[in-house]
Amino acid sequence: MASGNIDWIRLDKALSVEAEKGFTNLQGNQYQFNEFLCLNFGNSPPNGTPTSDRRKWQNFAAQYADYSNLSVAQRKTLISQTRQFLYELRKTLETPSEPQPPKLPKTTAITDKKASLRPISLEQSLSTLAEVGYKRAELLKRLGLYTVKDLLFYYPRDHIDYARQVTINNLVAGETVTIVGTVKRCNCFTSPKNKKLSIFELILRDHTGQIKLNRFFAGTRFTSRGWQERQKRIYPLGSTVAASGLVKQNRYGITLDNPEIEVLDSVGSSIESIKIGRVLPVYPLTEGVGADLIRKAIIVSLEAIKQLRDPLPRVLREQYGLMGLKEAISNIHFPETSELLAHARRRLVFDEFFYLQLGFLQRRQEQKQIHNSTVFTPKGxxxxxxxxxxxxxxxxxxxxxxxxxxxxxxSVTPMNRLVQGDVGAxxxxxxxxxxxxxxxxxxxxxxxxxxxxxxxxxxxxxxxxxxxxxxxxxxxxxxxxxxxxxxxxxxxxxxxxxxxxxxxxxxxxxxxxxxxxxxxxxxxxxxxxxxxxxxxxxxxxxxxxxxxATPIPRTLALTLHGDLDVSQIDELPPGRQAIQTTVLTGKERTQAYDLIRREVAQGRQVYIIFPMIEESEKLDVKAAVEEHKKLSDKVFPDFNIGLLHGRMSSVEKDGVLTAFRDNKYHIIVSTTVIEVGVDVPNATVMLIENAERFGLSQLHQLRGRVGRGSHKSYCLLMSSSKTPDARQRLSVLEQSQDGFFISEMDLRFRGPGTVLGTRQSGLPDFALASLIEDQEVLELARVAAEKIIAADKNLGSLPSLKKELETRYQKLMGGEILT
Incomplete structure (x- = not known):
């Protein structure tokens, strides 16, 4: 590839990580994200770059120089455009002179020689597959896999990309790659430090250098001289070998971690392994079910893909640039390239979102057809x-x-409306x-x-x-x-x-x-x-x-409440002041206590909050009780300090809150009992201990307990964490008072299940879709579903789509009926 000195891998990684972390202009070891991009685009573009692309290259340098002034949406667009540009440019610069990787056979050709000649059907039991059999089929039932169709729709949770072949001198730590080289030396011996550990050692060489690979085998059966000699005979000197794995840097140099290795006939010959030199699927597993069992069973089952019928109308697929279902299923399991994997994933993610939204919209139509006499007069x-x-x-x-x-x-149709509003709206x-x-x-x-x-x-x-x-x-x-x-x-x-x-x-x-x-x-x-x-x-x-009062990002609202009408109170009453929010470390605790003394001296009141310890409510209560005693006896002996926690009876809680409302307590020490609902306009300071253990939305809720009167209010976030991620997360609250923006960032940092509370969140059970990474696909799916329902609300003209909806929607929602 005539690509100059451009480090494509580092550029792509920088863009990916910035997107994953919410477009916050991350700080790296040497440079901030936008500085790193400016430096790269400030260099001359690679040799062979077309004139039009050279102008774009220079424009990117100017845009990243202004990155810190862009909104999150603008940053998102810029990064998307950059990644597309780099991908297209790299394709343009590829030349035939680059060494060709070994030819990979079609995945369907990698089958056991004992496979049955009888055609495989979608509804066929897995126990009837020669590669599975009765005993293994019983194991697969633990994963809910009974038929060939179940297997085809059992998507990988991840992929390891071994498809990219590189030379030894181009190995970079942290990447997954395949190398092809000649065996220079092979040895297998028992570890001198552990008599039950056998070490396999292989030295490969290509035209750019050499590398030592190790594999370790624990168990006495691997330490026999006979077994070790057999291993050495598999890899004779001068033979050609392909090896795939994660590149690691250790004290002896660069190597592959626990590599998969296969001997080839020659440098250009096919790799027959289901692991080496390809994008390898990684499946969710359970006890007794190994990865290779699922991979081999799926490879055999891929033959049945031709029996699948695509329920999505062709017009819709073409309109949204979606891959066909058969091709998508094949490439989600064993893609020939990373690009095909991306297209397959996009189609299948679209399906998950589309059928959910279609179900929501149909339910909404059904609700609107319900007529009753519960009609209220709006005036009276x-x-x-x-x-x-x-x-x-x-x-x-x-x-x-x-x-x-x-x-x-x-209306004669029952209302089903969600009102979202920030704290105090x-x-x-x-x-x-x-x-x-x-x-x-x-x-x-x-x-x-x-x-x-x-x-x-x-x-x-x-x-x-x-x-x-x-x-x-x-x-x-x-x-x-x-x-x-x-x-x-x-x-x-x-x-x-x-x-x-x-x-x-x-x-x-x-x-x-x-x-x-x-x-x-x-x-x-x-x-x-x-x-x-x-x-x-x-x-x-x-x-x-x-x-x-917990603003929900649009992606979550669509996924949870797609059948509801949603109203937003996106304006606070006049006179509500911004709450001054500061992140503090343990060294700055004195400043926090000084502020509390000053506010109490002026007649104000204070909350001091401790996190819930999920493992033990007893520990949670103990921490609050001990801190209450310490604050009462040593830190603020002149102040009246109340105590509130989850182990108190309702009468006790009500008594403490009433006393606090009546200003009989200057300070209240509490667990998160007061997260919502407590309204004391005289309270102006919220001190939250171990703030890094809370979610951003929860911190925003707690912060909303102050700033409810006419006095300036403060929120102090005490953090004992020294990790950059924790500091970056908490800084969001220093910068913003907007609950919707904060919940969006919380979603990016922690994921939807944690933001909502996994147990009762009602989140659909997606196999592939991510509400963080796939927001654009969710929006497309919603629009597509709205168009389909508008054209045919009962789906009478689309019987295959209607049938698929019945199956998918019930499965996604676990059979539950939403409010």
Whole structure:
């Protein structure tokens, strides 16, 4: 390749890592990302670069010089354009003079000689394959693999690229490659330090240099002289050998780590191994099931690919540049090139997203066809009165979302809307308008929150407003006394109680409404699917309003709530000040304590938060209790300090929070119990210990407990971690107060399951798709699904697509019905 001195590999790695880390202009060992790119594009382009490409090359140097001033979206576009440019340029510069890699046979040709001559069918049991047999088929059942079709759709979790052949002098540590050379020396012997370890040693040479390869075999059967001599005879001096593996640098020089090795007939002959010289699939495994078993079974099963029918219409495939299904399945397993693998993955990722979105949109169509008598009037006495008693004006965003909700409630189709709003955006007010629309139309409403603290907070907010409107409202939680609970049950059945606020206690069988017309679920992602459904079942197709103060990135919203209408309160009420956020180390703790003393001296209050220790709630409580004692006795002996943790009873928690609201405590030491729902306008300092152990969205939620009054507020993030990644993650909070941006970055850093809480997140079970890497494909799939549904909502003209949807959607969602 006539490519000058350009280090293509390092350039591509730099661009890949920058994209993976969220386009943050990473700091390398010597240079920042954009400096490294400027240096590379500042050099002359490679020899043979066309004139038009030379101009583009120089333009990239100028664009990366201005990289720090670009938005995340602009950086993303620039990097995408750069990678495409480098790929095309490298293809242009390739010349035939480069040594050709060994010829690889078609994967379907790598089969066992004992394979049956009978054609293999998609529904054929794996036990009938000669390469598998009954015993191995029983092992594969542990992975849910029963038929040939199951195997074909059992995608690799990763690939190791051994397809790139390089010469010995071009080996770079960290890459996976294949080399071809001549055997200069071969030896196999027992380790002098471990009599049960046999060491195989091979020295290869090509026209650029030589390399020593080692393999290690543990066990007495490998230390016999006979076995060792047989190994040496396999690789005679002067024979041609191909070796694939991960390049490593050790104290003896460069080598391949535990390489796969095969003797060739000659330098240009075919490699027959299923591992060497190709892009090798890596599959999810389980105990007793080895990688080679799955690879060999899939190779045999590839014969059945020709029986697959592609459900996607050809017009759609051509419009979105998608590979055919047969070709995609073949290349996701054993691709001939990395480019074919990328195209195959894109098609199969598109399928996963497309069928999910198609299912969501069909459900949405079905919901809109449900007609009932639960129609609320958007205008009425209660809404007018509430408008008059509000001591402040609604923001434009609040008014817009209220109008969207009232329009939904005035329809015979049950509302199914999610309201997203940042901390302090005023979601509760919006929900009250929906509740009043239900009440003035003669229906009851229920508001369910995930914790007693949050339910109590809502109840406290609603009481003053509902008292002025002469409307009863009650609170039902696990702590509600038996007599009070029974009274609430009676009033619900008679219809005397129009609004009930509560926790999971609302879904108990003993709770029955006379005429439930509206369900409001706060922080709904904290509830399981069945819990939400159980509350809905207490009415006849009630309208549903779900709310979250945890802004969800669009990719997550589409994947979780593709069948919901989504409203965003993207504007904070006037007067809300930005919270000054600072990341501190242990050495700067004195500064934090000085700030706390100053704020308390001015009559303000403080939160000090400790992380939840998932392994042991006892340790979590112990840490908080010990720190409370230390702060009370030694650090702030003149201040009243309260303690709040998850092991306290609801009555105890409520007592501490009430005392804090009444300014009887200057400081409250707490675990993450106060993450949402606590509203104390006088609190101005939030000190979070071990902040690196929290997610960004959770830190943003905690930060939202201060800055709720008119005084300047502070959030101090104490971190004991010295890793650059932790510091980089926390710096996002120093730079931004935007919950949507923060949640997007949290998604990039930690992944969707962790951001949402894996257990109850309701995330679909994707085999290939990544909500971080495949956002563009998700957007395409959504648009494609919308076009298909708009043209044929019942998919009557696309029977194969309809059949595939039924299978795929149920499998992705685990058979669950979403709210």
């Amino acid at each position: 006495r209660l809404i007018e009165q509430f408008d008059n008693i509000l001591p402040f004006s609604l923001t434009n965003a609040q008014q817009r979302v209220i109008n969207e909700i009232l329009e939904d409630l005035n 005023g979601k509760t007010i919006v929900a009250v308008f929906a509740v009043l629309a239900a009440l003035q139309s003669g229906y009851q409403a229920a508001l369910m929150a995930p914790t007693e603290v949050l339910a109590e907070q809502h109840y406290r907010k609603l009481i003053p407003w509902f008292n002025q409107l002469y409307l009863p409202v009650e609170l039902l939680t696990g702590s509600t006394k038996k007599a009070k609970r029974e009274e609430i049950h009676r009033q619900l059945i008679t219809g005397e109680l129009p609004l009930l606020v509560g926790t999971h206690a609302l879904i108990q069988d003993t709770v029955n409404f006379q005429k439930l017309g509206l369900v409001v679920i706060d922080e709904q992602h904290r509830f399981g699917v069945q819990q939400r459904a159980k509350l809905l079942a207490k009415g006849k197709s009630p309208h549903v309003l779900t709310m979250t």
